[in-house]
Amino acid sequence: MALSLEDIAHLLATQGVNQYGREAVSQLEHALQCAQWAEKSGETPATVAAALLHDLGHLLAPGGNTAEQDDLHQYMAIPFLRGLLPDAVLEPIRLHVDAKRYLCTMEPGYWETLSPASQHSLVLQGGPFTPKEAMQFAAQPFAQEAIRLRRYDDHAKVPGLVTPPLGYYMALVQRLVTVPAAVAAAAELAPVAA
Numbered sequence: 001m002a003l004s005l006e007d008i009a010h011l012l013a014t015q016g017v018n019q020y021g022r023e024a025v026s027q028l029e030h031a032l033q034c035a036q037w038a039e040k041s042g043e044t045p046a047t048v049a050a051a052l053l054h055d056l057g058h059l060l061a062p063g064g065n066t067a068e069q070d071d072l073h074q075y076m077a078i079p080f081l082r083g084l085l086p087d088a089v090l091e092p093i094r095l096h097v098d099a100k101r102y103l104c105t106m107e108p109g110y111w112e113t114l115s116p117a118s119q120h121s122l123v124l125q126g127g128p129f130t131p132k133e134a135m136q137f138a139a140q141p142f143a144q145e146a147i148r149l150r151r152y153d154d155h156a157k158v159p160g161l162v163t164p165p166l167g168y169y170m171a172l173v174q175r176l177v178t179v180p181a182a183v184a185a186a187a188e189l190a191p192v193a194a
Contacts (some may be wrong), residue, residue, distance in 0.1 A: 003080040009054065009170050015059040022117035024159045027058060032163040033156035035092075038149070046088035047145050049173045051152050053077065053085075054093045088142065096138075096153060097125050102130035102137045103150060114155060123191035154188055165190060 002013075031052050038051035071109030078090055091161065100118070103110045105128045111119065121127075129137060137143055177194030 002082065002084045002156075005170060005174055008053070008173070010167060011056065011059045012166055018158070021058075021116065025157050027055060028166065029159075029161070029163075030153075030156050031159070032166065033054060033161055034149075034152045034157060034170065035169045036161075036163045037152035037155055041148070041152070043145075043148065044140065045176055046086060046089075047092060047149065047171050048169070049085065049089045050092040050096075050145065051149055052169045052173065053081070053089070054149060054153060054171075056081070056093075069146045074096055079155070079189050085173070086176065089176065091140075091142035092145040092149045094155070095140065095143060096149050098129075098137050099143070099146040099150035100153075101126060101129045102134050102147065105131060105134040114154065118154065 012028050012031060016031065017026050019025075019032040020027045025033070027049075034054065035048050035052035038048045041075075043051070055073060057073030057078075060076050060080065061073060078094055081090055100114075100122055105120065111122075111128075114122065
């Protein structure tokens with residue numbers, strides 16, 4: 001069963017007040033900062049929406065977010081969003097954890113840039129890819145969007161950072177839902193005006 005936009009906004013507004021893992025921001029603050037990074041970087045509306053919703057699975061996970069096991073949050077939200085949003089939103093969400101594993105393999109020094117909480121979760125998520133796994137990951141559709149999303153994710157942990165409100169980004173998500181498929185495909189290709 002797909003979530004409605006109202007369900008998504010409600011989850012973010014209510015469950016999103018909880019702390020984001022071991023970070024110094026809430027789930028909602030993290031989501032808004034991630035979307036803001038994507039928008040300021042000139043991403044498409046679909047990638048901005050993916051940035052906003054990439055951790056929605058944490059809010060849907062039974063038993064809440066635990067720091068001692070991999071909750072597979074990158075997969076948790078997909079069944080609830082499929083049919084509502086295009087693959088250009090869903091696939092970067094699904095791939096954003098693997099993007100961290102990819103970057104740890106392909107970029108010397110990337111591991112050191114991760115917060116301690118993100119380093120801890122990487123271990124739970126399987127650690128860095130092998131070189132072969134990294135190449136297979138990079139060949140997937142939407143892998144490049146997921147890698148960029150991962151970088152926004154890494155930066156979106158600043159306590160007190162001012163961002164546009166949730167309603168601002170939910171309006172962007174709404175535009176992706178309500179437009180016909182051909183128009184949605186075109187919208188996925190056009191950058192957001194910063």
